[in-house]
Amino acid sequence: MYTTKQGVIADTIGTQADTEARPKFWLAHMQIGFGILLLETLVAMVYLVLTPAGPHRPMLWVTVAIWFVGAATGVCLAPVIARRSWRSTYSVTWTVASTYAVGLVAVLDGGMASPLLLLLFLPLVYGTLMSTPREATACGASALLSVVLVVVVDRHLVAMQGRTYVLSAALAGAATLSVAASIHWTHIEEHEQSLLAELAGLAGTDELTGCSVRRVLGQHMDQEIERALRTGRPLSLLMIDVDEFKTVNDEYGHVVGDRVLMSIGAILLANVRSFDVASRLGGDEFALLLPEIDTSGAVIVAERICRDLAGSGEVRVTLSIGVSGLNPSMPTAERLVAEADMALDQVKRAGRDAIAVRSPGPLLTW
DSSP states (O other): OOOOOTHHHHHHHHHHHHHHHHHHHHHHHHHHHHHHHHHHHHHHHHHHHHOTTSTTHHHHHHHHHHHHHHHHHHHHHHHHHTTSTTHHHHHHHHHHHHHHHHHHHHHHTTGGGOGGGGGGHHHHHHHHHHOOHHHHHHHHHHHHHHHHHHHHHOTTTGGGHHHHHHHHHHHHHHHHHHHHHHHHHHHHHHHHHHHHHHHHHHHTBOTTTOOBOHHHHHHHHHHHHHHHHHHTOOEEEEEEEETTHHHHHHHHOHHHHHHHHHHHHHHHHHTSOTTSEEEEEETTEEEEEEETOOHHHHHHHHHHHHHHHHTSSSSOOOEEEEEEEOOTTSOOHHHHHHHHHHHHHHHHHTTSSOEEEEOSSOOEEO
């Protein structure tokens, strides 16, 4: 007896949605990151304009200009890089490098006395807003290390000890808060992803029977046909109708009718594998998509379903089942469904409660 995992369907839907959403997320991520870098360079430029008599101004202007060009280029390339697998490493590398750039311009501007060191808080803001805990930690550590490098180079450290302690403590506190906030946002994002996956599962699952909906069957049918053609493996489809189901509703009521459908759904799910698809098409119509099973194997599955149904439920019902196999000469979902429907119609015309197979050869009935 096989057990199904309809969660696989939900995962597929969730993965498709995630695939479409992630480039947009990373585009916003990188635009914010390089926007912060641009803000850093603009602030530095304004400071240089206001303090023309400071030390090393030509070298500082060259450094800031180079950094401005790099940040502007990053903003322009963000739509392209956002679709690359190495986008996270690229983004974090630039953010960490920006902290060392701030340290460099601070050294040229007078060491710990330079107000440009306050720009080190901007990468921490970026880490808080957009990065993972690991990335936020890297940003915080690089900011503190930049201060250490400035301290090592600064020859007037004794006179600036108070400022050094305050700035270091403030950066350490901000880095800690950045990491904590990043962890918090990561937990929120994981919770949202879990909710989205659950919603995707609900959207792809029939509430009454637990089977997948018609849309999911169509998606998987196209995928499995492509895979069957590529591997040369068989693919079968069962179209299933509950015989005289209207009579069940009329005689016993819709509540009992719903319980009958629930029982059939449970039996279908219990007789398929994790990569099969058990689907409710609507009303009393169901379908089973069976990859890597030929029509003979599909008949065995259909017989097992009928046998299980005969021994369950408060109302005895029977099934009419049409079976079709993928025809390599006409490998389309429409043809696969049409041949299963033709086999199902044959069963109904012959009196129901049977299984018929539609294949390139003659139609066979059980």
